[in-house]
Amino acid sequence: MKDNRFPSKEYLENEKIMSFYHNFEDPSIFKNDCCKECKGYCCKKCGCAYYVEDFEDLSFESLKKELEKETISITSVIEMDKIHGQMINNPVLFLRVRNRKRGIIDLFSEKTRCSLLTPDGCPYSLEERPLGAMMLLPKKDHDTLACETLKEVNDITIENWKKHQEVLKRLVKYYTGKPMEERLKEEIRNAIATLAIAIRNNTELKERQLQILEPIKYLNDELTEYTNPHDLTLCKRFSKYMDM
Numbered sequence: 555m556k557d558n559r560f561p562s563k564e565y566l567e568n569e570k571i572m573s574f575y576h577n578f579e580d581p582s583i584f585k586n587d588c589c590k591e592c593k594g595y596c597c598k599k600c601g602c603a604y605y606v607e608d609f610e611d612l613s614f615e616s617l618k619k620e621l622e623k624e625t626i627s628i629t630s631v632i633e634m635d636k637i638h639g640q641m642i643n644n645p646v647l648f649l650r651v652r653n654r655k656r657g658i659i660d661l662f663s664e665k666t667r668c669s670l671l672t673p674d675g676c677p678y679s680l681e682e683r684p685l686g687a688m689m690l691l692p693k694k695d696h697d698t699l700a701c702e703t704l705k706e707v708n709d710i711t712i713e714n715w716k717k718h719q720e721v722l723k724r725l726v727k728y729y730t731g732k733p734m735e736e737r738l739k740e741e742i743r744n745a746i747a748t749l750a751i752a753i754r755n756n757t758e759l760k761e762r763q764l765q766i767l768e769p770i771k772y773l774n775d776e777l778t779e780y781t782n783p784h785d786l787t788l789c790k791r792f793s794k795y796m797d798m
């Protein structure tokens with residue numbers, strides 16, 4: 555992990571980012587008493603994301619060492635686009651602080667709270683936190699939390715991780731014995747099967763279940779190849795119903 559991490563030129567050359575984050579010159583914008591008040595609402599939802607700038611060395615051996623500290627997972631975000639009527643799914647791997655009850659490889663699952671969060675808050679100092687945590691600006695709008703990471707920042711972050719997909723895929727293969735695509739299809743199958751059980755049992759879905767249900771309606775046949783078709787139809791229908 556780097557000692558001195560800060561946004562790389564992709565962020566610094568972006569005017570909108572520079573003005574949103576006050577040119578990164580006023581560190582007080584990253585601190586706000588509302589974090590103490592809300593007691594880590596964001597950290598209870600999910601571990602924060604690492605950016606490539608968090609790492610000194612993104613080689614296989616160095617990332618393996620980081621992963622073996624058991625505080626990080628390889629996860630994915632699935633980019634979705636419709637081109638000529640066809641749904642295109644593009645999984646992008648990245649690293650995130652490990653969620654509770656999740657392992658080294660956690661490509662597609664319900665989010666759970668950050669495994670590092672303690673009753674006293676984050677064990678890391680502000681400077682040690684992954685950039686994903688730093689870039690979430692704590693804010694309150696009247697009495698409502700309005701914390702935000704600028705979309706442009708997330709876009710650059712994903713683009714930066716795209717340059718390191720091969721090493722992350724090799725690590726998925728190393729830890730699971732399977733190609734990333736196969737492992738992802740299995741995790742999608744398992745997540746959808748669990749959701750389908752909850753829907754059939756008429757269980758009121760929790761926020762984290764609704765969150766994972768949302769993208770399911772956009773998954774294409776390739777990524778759902780291993781999924782039970784009845785489970786898939788049920789989840790897709792339910793997801794569309796939730797939009798109405």
Ligand code: SF4
Pocket residue numbers: 588589590592593594595596597690691692693699701
């Ligand atoms: S960033 Fe926002 S949600 Fe997260 S702990 Fe601070 S106030 Fe709470």
Ligand code: SF4
Pocket residue numbers: 594596597600601602651668669670671672675676677678683684687
């Ligand atoms: S590492 Fe710290 S800031 Fe990040 S989610 Fe966990 S508790 Fe929150």
